[in-house]
Amino acid sequence: MRSRKSDIEIFHRINKLKKKAGLSLTSGKKGVVDPNAVARAQETIDEKEREYPPTVKELIGQITTIWKSIKDMPEEEQKQALETLYHLSNNIKDITETYDHNLMHHFALSLRDFCEIIDLGKPQHSVIVQAHLDVMLVTFEEKLKSDETAQAEELKNIVKIAIEKYS
Amino acid sequence: MTETPDDPAPDDIDIVDTPDGNEQKNTDTDKAAGTPSAKSENSDHEQIYDLSAFKVLTVDDFSFITDLLASSLKELGVGKVIRADDGEKAKNLILQSNGIESGNSIDVLVLDWLMPGMSGKQLLEWIRNHEKESIKFLPVIVCSAYTSNDLVQKARDCGANEVMVKPVSADKLAKRIQHVIDNPRPYIRSPDFFGPNRRRKKEPFPGDEKRINKDEDIKQSYEKP
Numbered sequence: 037m038r039s040r041k042s043d044i045e046i047f048h049r050i051n052k053l054k055k056k057a058g059l060s061l062t063s064g065k066k067g068v069v070d071p072n073a074v075a076r077a078q079e080t081i082d083e084k085e086r087e088y089p090p091t092v093k094e095l096i097g098q099i100t101t102i103w104k105s106i107k108d109m110p111e112e113e114q115k116q117a118l119e120t121l122y123h124l125s126n127n128i129k130d131i132t133e134t135y136d137h138n139l140m141h142h143f144a145l146s147l148r149d150f151c152e153i154i155d156l157g158k159p160q161h162s163v164i165v166q167a168h169l170d171v172m173l174v175t176f177e178e179k180l181k182s183d184e185t186a187q188a189e190e191l192k193n194i195v196k197i198a199i200e201k202y203s
Numbered sequence: 204m205t206e207t208p209d210d211p212a213p214d215d216i217d218i219v220d221t222p223d224g225n226e227q228k229n230t231d232t233d234k235a236a237g238t239p240s241a242k243s244e245n246s247d248h249e250q251i252y253d254l255s256a257f258k259v260l261t262v263d264d265f266s267f268i269t270d271l272l273a274s275s276l277k278e279l280g281v282g283k284v285i286r287a288d289d290g291e292k293a294k295n296l297i298l299q300s301n302g303i304e305s306g307n308s309i310d311v312l313v314l315d316w317l318m319p320g321m322s323g324k325q326l327l328e329w330i331r332n333h334e335k336e337s338i339k340f341l342p343v344i345v346c347s348a349y350t351s352n353d354l355v356q357k358a359r360d361c362g363a364n365e366v367m368v369k370p371v372s373a374d375k376l377a378k379r380i381q382h383v384i385d386n387p388r389p390y391i392r393s394p395d396f397f398g399p400n401r402r403r404k405k406e407p408f409p410g411d412e413k414r415i416n417k418d419e420d421i422k423q424s425y426e427k428p
Binding site for chain 1: 279310
């Protein structure tokens, strides 16, 4: 019979990555990623913000198209479509948080989380999804970024009321 | 940029530690093995890493994020970045690169946790359960917008080496890559877990030798009472 101790194994491995990155394994020295390269990499991330409008527009368009056709789908396809809606909303959330589009982030996160509990048999749930899509379109068209302005509060309130009333 | 051959070390098999530490390497040996030398010294204790021989795979269902990661990694100096937009494609790329002795292995995987189809979690489990050492020991940085301790715990329990919380920034990415290089954790195999040690060790292992089962304190922490 094996002892209990023999059930645990610990593997220390040669640090091939450190060697590959050009450092000796025995010098005790630590390495660092070139700070200038980090600054350049951040610049490329910042520059990519110009792709934000077409990307988000396309994602909202995809969500809208799927949502319009979901009721006519067979049950199995509906499940798949809801999962797609979840991931498309999550993608909007990812890009908005990268560039501090806080209001769109708020709605994308809210829609993503709601996708987990949508019951297509409840007509009132359609109202909640539509409320999200409406405010997301306004946010996009009006180029609203902050979630702390009076207009942002008003839009957030529309979704809040829809959720409270129709959940 | 051309690809650089993988580390030509003769094997990737862990061996039992020996009293004379016969697996110790020195700088001359490293150079003779064809590894690139660090570009320049940053201070007495830090050198700039040369990542030009590195190959990194990024996996995310959202092409915007894979593009973002790929261009950032390129700027950080990574020689080769490949991408996959789902877990199945990533699996195939890993098998192609690391499944055979190609000299062209993926060194680090940056993996989105939340993906349709095969999730990041499922891909990570596949990696850690794989029979090939070049796959099962692949360093994985899990990337997720979930900030809860619960996600970090889940990712660690599945065998993640590092967790990077979205939004992506160059600084976070560089730090996670640096951490994977600087602080490799020993891998633990217990009846219900295989992956990097989930307990931080006080004395870091320099990675200059292969050894098995030397750390009684780690071992004991995984043994069930």
